[in-house]
Amino acid sequence: MINNEYFPSMLPADELAQLKYIPTLSEFVTWIEQKWADLPCLSDTVNTYNYKQVCDTVARKRALLCDLGLQKGDKVAILDNTTVEAVEMFLAATSAGFVAINLPSQLPPQAVVGCCMKFGVKVIAYGKDFAEAVAGVPCKAIAITDCADHTAPVATVDKNDPAAIFFTGGTTGAPKGAVLPHRALMRGALNGVYAPGSQLGHHRYACVLPLSHVFGLIRSTLSVLFEGGVWFSAGNTKETITKFPVIKPTCLVAVPGICEILLGLVKMYGKPFLGGQLGFIISGAANVPPKLIKEFDELGIQLFEGYGMTEGANLTTGNIDVLTHPTSVGKLYPEQEAKVVDGELWFRGDNVFLGYYGDPEKTAETLTEDGWLKTGDLVRFDEDGYMYIVGRIKNLIILSNGENVSPESIEEPFYQDLKVRDCLVREEEVDGRGIIAIEILPRMEEFGDDWNEVEAYFKNLVGKVNATLPTTHQVSKVTVRREDFKRTGAMKVSRNQ
Secondary structure, eight states: OOOOSTTGGGSOHHHHHHOOOOOSHHHHHHHHHHHHTTSEEEEOSSOEEEHHHHHHHHHHHHHHHHHTTOOTTOEEEEEOSBOHHHHHHHHHHHHTTOEEEEOOTTOOHHHHHHHHHHHTEEEEEEOGGGTTTTTTOSSEEEETTOOOSSOOOOOOOOTTSEEEEEEEOTTTSOOEEEEEEHHHHHHHHHHHHOOSSOOTTTOEEEEOSOTTSHHHHIIIIIHHHHTTOEEEOOBSHHHHHHTHHHHOOSEEEEOHHHHHHHHHHHHHHOGGGGTSOOOEEEEOSSOOOHHHHHHHHHTTOEEEEEEOOGGGTSOSEEESOTTTSTTOOBEEOSSEEEEEETTEEEEEETTOOOEETTOHHHHHHHBOTTSOEEEEEEEEEOTTSOEEEEEEGGGOEEOTTSOEEOHHHHHHHHHTSTTEEEEEEEEEEETTEEEEEEEEEEOGGGSOSOHHHHHHHHHHHHHHHHTTSOGGGOOOEEEEOSSOOOBOTTOOBOSOO
16 A cells, blocks of 8 residues: 555645655755755754754764765764754764764763674764763764864765664664665655645754654654754753743654653643644654643644654654544555555555664564565554554464464553553463463552552453453453653663563
8 A cells, every 4th residue: 555645735735846855865965955045953042053054064074074084884973962963963974975873872881882893883973971981982083063174065875875873672672773774764854744734944843852763863853954944952851841931842753751741841830831832743652642642632732643663764654633543653654655464564665774784684584675674563554544553563462272462452442541641561470371461550640649549440440441352351460550661762661671
């Protein structure tokens, strides 16, 4: 199946006519400088730089990297907070034909060294807070603020050339390095521009996601530049959120955990805390509870959701019809093929990665010779083309009768309850036999101080849900958590608790 109309039809015709698929970062940097030259581009919330200024700095950083003797395809690591300079260095490295690796800022020094060795990094650009972390790296280290006193032109690159490596491991697996080519980053960036109403040249985005996360790099950064928006960051999530009254964001890209935090702040300080101009939020990377959609709608803010994975450049489906289809992750973005094989979603297109760095076996398990990406996600489509996540193949529980059951399918009805913040279903062994158990994290603001009341409520809820499930799928043990779940870097509930 291919969907080519749903998203483009959201934009005004004159804006749609201005957009085109740009297959490489080299062409992209040239295009945004010409297209948006005098518009504000990147801001640290104190200083704001227009597109021409940013692209000039990118050209001087590009010259700096080239002067170091790097060859096409060499790896450039970037270790910094979410800063203007980190965005500029990423654009410089990729538009010069090098491969950028945004390292997570929380990595300890020994892990930074290990990453540089594993990926054969030739240069690491570091922010002012990371000088100690790069002290032992086996490569050239440069300050991320450094620039040459001259410029260098963009390199000639092919859309299939590698552009960046991102860490991915999902909720259970060991981290792997997913290699994304130019075409994938740019298809994802274009997909991110599609949203209802006018998008070009006027939106203000607060970047609250790290650039080491594909969602933060593509939808929260490259898509913003594609549409001529202005990107704000005070360096990290916490500081950027505190600056919302100053930034006055009109759009936001966030994971559900951050959306929960924002709702809590609104309850403490009132809606003006969000800046007064926030129109919509794009949320993904984890389950988006219908309650979040409802509460933001009551604030006059649309909370859209979607589905994607690092290996597919993050943006595979999107849902703007969340009020009518709150449990769907939406419809397919344009120019990709999708099919369901034994319940598993497969897709292919420009957005698909090249493989896992240095791991041909894992690559062969995930990517077919003819380009299909096997997602590992169990899905279904309704008659109108909306997609629903049913579960993950690797999470399946094998029942005593040999039947496979997805824990996510059991969790889904619990997420419909407005007093459930998060939950986790898994198999446990009791007296030598496997049972289905659930842990529930409550929304304590919905209860009083009586913990017995909380536990009684959820035991009753389990009974109600069990009544709708086959006997073999019913929950036999319930634990109500007093503390948050262990979470991944994307704030998903980790299944390795």
